[in-house]
Amino acid sequence: MGTLWFWIVAFMLTVYTVLDGFDLGVGIVYLLVARTEQDRRKAMHAIGPVWDGNEVWLIAGGGTLFFAFPLLYASSFSGFYLPLTIVLWLLILRGLSIELRAHTHDKVFASLFDTSFALSSAILAIFFGAALANVVRGVPIGADDYFFLPLWTNWRTGPNPGILDWYTVIGGILALLALAQHGLLYLSLKTSGDLNARTTAWAKKLWPIVLAVTLASVPATIIARPESLAHYRQHGVAWLAPAAVITGIAIIAVSLARGWEWRAFLGSCLYLAAMLVGAAAGLYPVVLPSVGTAGHDITIDRALSGPHTLHVGLVWWSFGITLAIIYTITVYWLFRGKVPEHAAGYGH
Amino acid sequence: MDALTLHRIHFAFTITYHYLFPQLTMGLALLIVVMKTVALRTSDEEKRERYDVAARFWARIFAVNFVLGVVTGIPMEFQFGTNWSEFSRRTGGVIGQPLAMEGVFSFFLESAFLGLLLFGEKRISRPLHWFAAFMVFVGSWISGFFIIVTDAWMQHPVAYKLLPNGVYEVTSFWGLLMNPWAWIQYAHNMSGAVITGAFVVAATGALYLLQNRHTEYGRIYVKVGVIAGVISCITQIFPTGDMHGKYMAKHQPIAVAGMEGLFHSEAGAPMVLMGQPDVENQTIDNPLVVNKVLSFLIYGTTKAEVKGLDQFPKNDWPGALPLLFYSYHIMAGLGTYFVSLMAIAAFLMWRGTLYSTRWVLWPLMLSFPLPYIANTAGWMTAELGRQPWLVYGLLRTSEGYSKHVGAGTSLFTLLGFLGMYSVLSILWIVMVYTAIQKGPHAPVVDAGHDGHTLTTA
Ligand code: HDD
Ligand code: HEM
Ligand code: HEM
Helix, strand or coil: CHHHHHHHHHHHHHHHHHHHHHHHHHHHHHHHHCCCHHHHHHHHHHHCCCHHHHHHHHHHHHHHHHHHCHHHHHHHHHHCHHHHHHHHHHHHHHHHHHHHHHHCCCHHHHHHHHHHHHHHHHHHHHHHHHHHHHHHHCECCCCCCCCCCCCECCCCCCCCCCCECHHHHHHHHHHHHHHHHHHHHHHHHHCCHHHHHHHHHHHHHHHHHHHHHHHHHHHHHHHHCCHHHHHHHHCHHHHHHHHHHHHHHHHHHHHHHHCCHHHHHHHHHHHHHHHHHHHHHHHCCEEECECCCCCCCEEHHHHCCCHHHHHHHHHHHHHHHHHHHHHHHHHHHHCCCCCCCCCCCCCC | CCHHHHHHHHHHHHHHHHHHHHHHHHHHHHHHHHHHHHHHHCCCHHHHHHHHHHHHHHHHHHHHHHHHHHHHHHHHHHHHHHHCHHHHHHHHHHHHHHHHHHHHHHHHHHHHHHHHHHHCCCCCCHHHHHHHHHHHHHHHHHHHHHHHHHHHHHHCCCCEEECCCCCEEECCHHHHHCCHHHHHHHHHHHHHHHHHHHHHHHHHHHHHHHHCCCHHHHHHHHHHHHHHHHHHHHHHHHHHHHHHHHHHHHHCHHHHHHHHCCCCCEECCCEEEEEEEECCCCEEEEEEEECCHHHHHHHCCCCCEECCHHHCCHHHCCCCHHHHHHHHHHHHHHHHHHHHHHHHHHHHHHHCCHHHCHHHHHHHHHCCHHHHHHHHHHHHHHHHHHCCEEECCCEEHHHHCCCCCCHHHHHHHHHHHHHHHHHHHHHHHHHHHHHHHHCCCCCEEECCCCCCEEECC
16 A cells, blocks of 8 residues: 555556756747747747646645645755745746736736746756755655755764755756756657757757766766665665666767657656656655654655555546546647647737 | 745735735626627627627737736645645645545636637637636636635634544545535635625726726626625625625634634623723724624524633634634625625716716725725635634644744845845736727727737737
8 A cells, every 4th residue: 555655646646757857948048948928938938828737736746745745745844944935935936927928919028027037947957956855865854754944064974964966966956957858858758949949959959068067967876875775785676766767868869869849848757757767766655755863764664554445545536546647638638739820929 | 024924925915916816816707708698699780799899809818817816826826835845734635625626627727718718719609609618717716616625624623533643534535626615705705706706797887887998898897896796795795705604603612702803701792793802901992883784694683602711721712813803804895885885886887877877886996905905804804714724623823834934034035025025016917908998999909810800909
């Protein structure tokens, strides 16, 4: 039961990353590739009807984590208090920027919201990457199963790490680059003309960099958390994840060369999903590793809710998530195809 | 201030702010369905067009409030973990369930169908567009239900057991969802949301009529607002408010004593209409009372004894007694005013003179902030009355907060939210005001080519 719920939560957070990842990515590259008012409207139009639904995967995933693993939710959310609160502020800023951008006809304000949209998206990507890296590296859990992480200390991993150290910064940069690539490929899929040409050109430059940082993250992880290698050795199937990561990048590279927009985007989806699944596999059956000596790893078994909760949970969750997937597919289908060349602003 | 107090203010401020948006969207969603239904069913071409435009206008306002509801709602979901970690650890197996269901069952549904409602009018058939509006309504009302189930469990825990590791678990899923407290609270709360929606719609209509512009829409809005208003204002007091009070007297008698400012038990207890509680001397200053009414309202007889605060140990008293007393009286006082105003308006509408009776249109226009105050006061009553318990009878508020998050850190993020939300308030007012100024006929921009139709507010 515990393993099942571990993968359910991992699944929801992976879907969140793949879906919201592209609209965050559009934000990251927005100022870079969307130069004219027309381009910016098109870029906004490409994510307008879907970004809110994408974000729901985070909320629903968080809720599922809450009831399936209350201890994990309690310990990690209070321990990461400050960075999480900053994430919330950034989410507010970003949501508003998108909305207000659509409502304003004033050039000065439009460029203000453009900038806040791009900045909040980029910083969010860095935070998400760093957060994941924190979980992989481990946190100084105390005897009472709680911890509190300062934002930074001496930038070193070890028994008293901060949210930001050399390892988690790599995580943040990798997330920034990977989501930027995801956003570029999505935009090239959804647009035509100049914007399409520019996004494709940038994507071609970016993929080797993403590949290089991805490869660099492997020895970094082994240094920061040697146990992850042992986890991989124990569970042979886990090696499929890194294999899929490499396949994903290969698909992107080949598709970009041939001009296959769809396949390039799907390659990027595969890459992101495999990265997350790989991280989860490296943790399993731990959900929050401990560094230092005071406390113990938080494992699936320790964090798990009572059996009845999980049994009924499985019933409604399967039902509800099926509906959610149907809605998601329907919305994407209704707004399929490229954004029209002379798109008016997205807005209500 | 100590960490506990700051965490409490943190939660209270962010939730009170969040609820400004859902109370309107939940009420408005219903009224939009009403307008879309009229448009769908009429065979009169002109009337149909008018009601469609009328509904489209409110869908735009809905969208603005929806986005603000979303961005202020996400912090709520996170705050259980960040600020109330011990509470989350112990009760997550119970309250995490309805919270997760809210996400899975209603937020997906709402966001998908809202997209259709706003962008799909030209792409889908009329009945399907009506259906989109209907589903947005269903989604927002389901969302309200799950959140109330969560709160009701904290007010009146049912269907749980304590596991050996100190964590609570659900023993019966249906028991949790069928918590009688939840259904009573839900009925009262949703009726309150309809009041907010009705007052806002009616106020906009009254504004147009007073300004003598968009008058054909002004009439529709006043009509829809007043009909919905008169019904919901009555259901707010009877049966829902009445039931709520009686159920509480049974299960949280101490909170009722605090709400009513009843320091000493009394047979034939009076109802205090107005007054200022003096906790130190345990009296009410400058009281304005009606004899025996309280006993009658709770037990149906003027003789029954109502338990006062003196029946309970002092460390079980709700901490903020005066605030609890005022919140309750503000809610009930406003409720009385709402019924009177709406009844007069409905009477004049029936006589056919409402649209030109300025002395009623004026208060209709000016009263729209009051339901927000009444709803907030109602929640303050509920939440302050529950103190000092976080989960009534099971977990004290002082045991539930995040012990590792210091007072300074909590103050820092509280100030951050205060700043952030001040900016949000300004934007919100500007956006809604501009939409209302532009009126229902704001241009509909057609993106052409493939039928993407976008409306700009
Ligand atoms: C427009 C809003 C509004 C109005 C006019 C009223 N209420 Fe109310 N009331 C609410 C909005 C509200 C609320 C915000 O919706 C609450 C908070 C929790 C809940 O479920 O509903 C609430 C709670 C609430 C409670 C429960 C408090 C608790 O749980 O501790 C009682 C006993 C009443 N109400 C009683 C009344 C009575 C007797 C009213 C009539 C005069 C009345 N309310 C008018
Ligand atoms: C819009 C409606 C609501 C308002 C205005 C509101 C208001 C408040 C207030 C004023 C407090 C502080 C009480 C005190 O510390 O003395 C509080 C606390 C709290 N409320 Fe609510 N509340 C609302 C809805 C909810 C709901 C739906 C939930 C549950 C899902 C909830 C859960 C809590 C929790 C966990 C606390 C902190 C612990 C405590 O102080 O008891 N509230 N709320
Ligand atoms: C009286 C209490 C509450 C009611 C009735 C309520 C209702 C709603 C509704 C109807 C929405 C949909 C958005 C909208 O229409 O504006 C919403 C949004 C949201 N609420 Fe609340 N809420 C309450 C309190 C809370 C609390 C305590 C939480 C924390 C768990 C919360 C979390 C959220 C979240 C995360 C969203 C955004 C969801 C989205 O993406 O659509 N709400 N709320």
